[in-house]
Amino acid sequence: MAENIFLFIPNIVDYLRVITAFISFYYLPTDPWSASFWYLLSGLLDAIDGHLARMLDQGSKLGAMLDMLIDRCATMCLMAALCHFYPKYMLFFQFSMALDITSHWFHVQSSLMKGGESHKKLDLSANPILKHYYHNRIILFVMCSANELFFCMLYLTYFTPGPTLLGIGLFQAILYISAPLSFIKAGISILQLIAASKNIALIDQSDREARKTK
Template identity: 65%
Template sequence: MAVNVFLFVPNIIDYFRVIFAFMSFYYMPHDHVKASILYLLSGFLDAFDGLAARMLNQGSRLGHMLDQLIDRITTMCLCGALCFFYPKYMLFFQFSMALDIFSHWIHVQSCMLAGKNSHKTIDLSGNFILRHYYHNRTILFVMCAANELFFCLLYLTYWTPGPILPLGPLSIGLWTLLLYLCAPLSFIKAGISGVHLVTACQNLAIIDVAEREAEERKKAG
């Protein structure tokens, strides 16, 4: 019986991620509660597709691509909505979207050209920051989760600061507090994306030089 990669459990999880994400986008203009719950549910499932792939031995190129693209698309769509809710900060959201897509695309392409099976496979001789970022699952999870929560909380706090924490003159809404806590981690992750971009461009340049040298040796021989 032929294997149906489309029905692999991790890929089915990714299909539901897309469904929940677009249900969230539908509610974003008028129902922040449903929109936030559905968006967070879509992001929450992201923690299980890779786990299911490893446990069930159902890793696939399709699943790898789905995971990457869904991560990017859902965040980009949320940032697009935030451009509407926070028009004064449109340039910030546009820069965030451009940096995220640009850096990850070049990084993935450079890894493929270098013969790596995954963009998360970083040689011990590679960049120190990226090596620890990808090899430490705790760091990777915290950074990615904080980044998603930052943008989601920006959306949520547009509607409400959340339950007020009674701290006297320092009283603050729960959603606002969480936003402030996630913001530094989100900015650090943006910096890591910048490192992605620079390192990937350097790796591509090395590959270009190696190919040119190989071509020159071939002509000389």
Template identity: 65%
Template sequence: MAIESVETIFLFVPNLIDYGRVVFAFAAFYFMQTNYKLAAFLYLLSGFLDAFDGHAARMLNQGSKLGAMLDQLIDRFTTMCLMAALCYFYPKYMLFFQFSMTVDIVSHWFHLQSSLMKGSGSHKILDLSANPILRHYYHNKIILFLMCAGNELFYCLLYVKYFTDGPSVGNLGLVTVLLYPCGVIAVMKIIISFLQLYAAMANVASIDVADRTAAKASSPHQKKAS
């Protein structure tokens, strides 16, 4: 059996999909001020491909730590860059977008770090003592897809609404009609991010407690007292 090289890992199909996501995302950012239709299409295409890298990794047995890191970081920076654009288009709501970016990035960073400290192979693997809402969120693929897709669609629709409200649906434009259910999902996603942050911080704190207990037990003073 051939030994896999660094170049081989770089060329894993899931990683190639992630590279494509980056290209499409930056193409979307390039057109955001000049062509909202193309920008929205490219951004959603980049997000849509996120649903395929995991399937490709499992189907082709090409899961990798590099791919997991790429997937995590691409998710974060694409959403962050879109929100940065929304700060430009909706300056009155800048604080909300900054708050949303912060919660998303910090909660996922803590979650990833706590997973690595506990030896998990993926940021989506939770121990059984974790919050049941998070457990269902990460292990039910339908819920995970709907939540992530709805959240991304909410911010993308906000971007599109700056330019047009779309065709009329009753007394409202189609974009506004879609914004309401997606907005509910976006709020739920923020709440889940807070739960994720607390669970991750609790996991790290439990590791601290175990380390401090072990350090005290092995200290010369404790051995002498015993």
């Protein structure tokens, strides 16, 4: 009997991520504490699904696509809310959303065209910065977490700076610490977009040369 990929445990966790994310979006305009709780819960489930996939041997292309798209959409919806709270910086958030979606889309398509199983698996000929970024789980976790923290703290500091610690609000302190790492991650996204574009262009060249030799 064929396995039902849709009922793989990691994929069920991803469905829960969608539910918790939308609960968070519901509270975003008025209730920062409920919104933050459900958003962070969705992020925690993101950390769990990968471990379950490896532990249960239930990795799948569907799961990899779900994981990537839920990440992108959750961050995009948070930034859409930030456009409302910080209208003067709307262009920055719009650029961030466009870069995030475009770079990951190009990267995933490049990986699929080259026969890759996941956007987190690169061949050794790829950009060395991207190779270390995606192959070192500690670096990947720190950078992704810092990026999420930056936008989450922008959201929370709109309502409150947080408990005061050494004369500065806790949420503000986390915001300042995470900001440089978030900007570095944006730079990595640009590198990712450039590398993926080059890979796709090389595939185009190879396909055209193959057609000419027929």
